[in-house]
Amino acid sequence: MSDSIKINRLNGRVAIVTASTEGIGFAIARRLASEGAKVIISSRKEEHVSNAVNKLEREGLHVTGLVCHVAKSEDRKKLFAASERLGGLDILISNAAVNPEVVGVLNTSEKAWDKIFDVNLKAAFLLSKESLPQLRKSKYGRIVFVSSISAYQHFLLPGAYSVSKTALLGLTKATAMQLGPQNITVNCVAPGTIETRFSTILTNTKSGMEWCLSKTLLGRLGKPDDISGVVAFLVSDDGGFVSGETIVASGGMTCHL
Template identity: 65%
Template sequence: MAMNRLVGKTAIVTASTDGIGFAIAQRLAREGAKVIVSSRKLKNVEEAQQKLSQEGLLVTGLVCHVGKREDRQKLFTEAEKLGGLDILVSNAAVNPEVGAVLDCSESSWDKIFDINLKSSFMLAKEALPLLRKSKAGRIIFISSIAGFQPFELLGAYSVSKTSLLGLTKAAAQQLAPEGITVNSICPGVIQTNFSAALTENEAAKEASLSMIPLKRIGQPRDVSGAVAFLASDEGSYVTGENIVISGGMQSRL
């Protein structure tokens, strides 16, 4: 594994105190980046920062609710203190309601799209002044396999993740002339607290595995390596792509 691809780079990773976000922050830092981790809860931020710092990694932790402009701005202010911003990883997502898409309440729909789509849009938009100063600006959205193949019980969530695929394509076209790449990662079923309903109940786990040709539940590290590649110089010719990491699950719009 190349361990120094990101030396001299600064990265922001939202919702990065556990699960996929934490694994991404850890991997970027292990490859030499200065990483700003964030979450809505101070306790989680402190625990994640301590754990990563104990590895000798260059990590700063901030409380951030991505739906709040003032919290997002704190991330960029911190990045400026660290010398700028090269990598933005938008990972925060919510799913307050389980059920089919047309059964979703209006309030849950609004919350899902506010956090899963609008906050990613706003983070990218607000990061641009800093990313334009970087010689290797990277925007990476964390979407989902559900963006390609909707999960019946994650109806509105699935649609929000499909929208992220479109945002990736459109933003990549806009920013390509400036040398800033925009890609998304679309994880399948990954072992995290967020996906517990799909992995911890034995019947649900068997149902999940039946859809995965590799016959194993993914781990957060399976996602983090792809993010590190996209963030590095090795990924500089990849833009506008929605990269599926799902153990072979079907993924076609």
């Protein structure tokens, strides 16, 4: 994150960011906290949570860390109990995703299919549903799903993953329609190829990297902070009249669709 960012649009607000100890999720958590939010970060491994919390606290940011597997009901309950202790939830960022098999969609095992949809889609739905008692009390209720450019341009090998990310676009629309009258906005961000551990499935070979770069207009991969700024806009008052939308932040990859 740029040291020049000194905005305080989120003072006093409480945010949950799932899968937020590295990559895009960590960048989102850092950005929201830097703008004044009290942020609950989480991931499945205690070591990763502790490392992320320590790093952000050293930067003077207000964060809380919890171990959370979003597909487990008891773990999701812990997240919302933590936000209640902080004064109630204002912002939910659903970022967790898995891709256990790198194969074409019809080569995906049933076990992998179930895991992908349990984490990437069903957990996003359940988190949204379970967040409502607190979000309805907030003056600034915000939900943001993190999808992917693969929702629009399906990749051959992570086929089921791409399908799950397309489904998030529909979940965004349907949820926004239902929650709009309650003054809760629901939006989605679809990142392009971002420099993270997760993206190495595409970039760990010379040909893969060349393909990714050839699909952008800017001639580079994205960085996690390229996404965190978009999310910060959507959950701030500046994004208060945006709902039911998906913002594609891909360096222009959609121009090749």
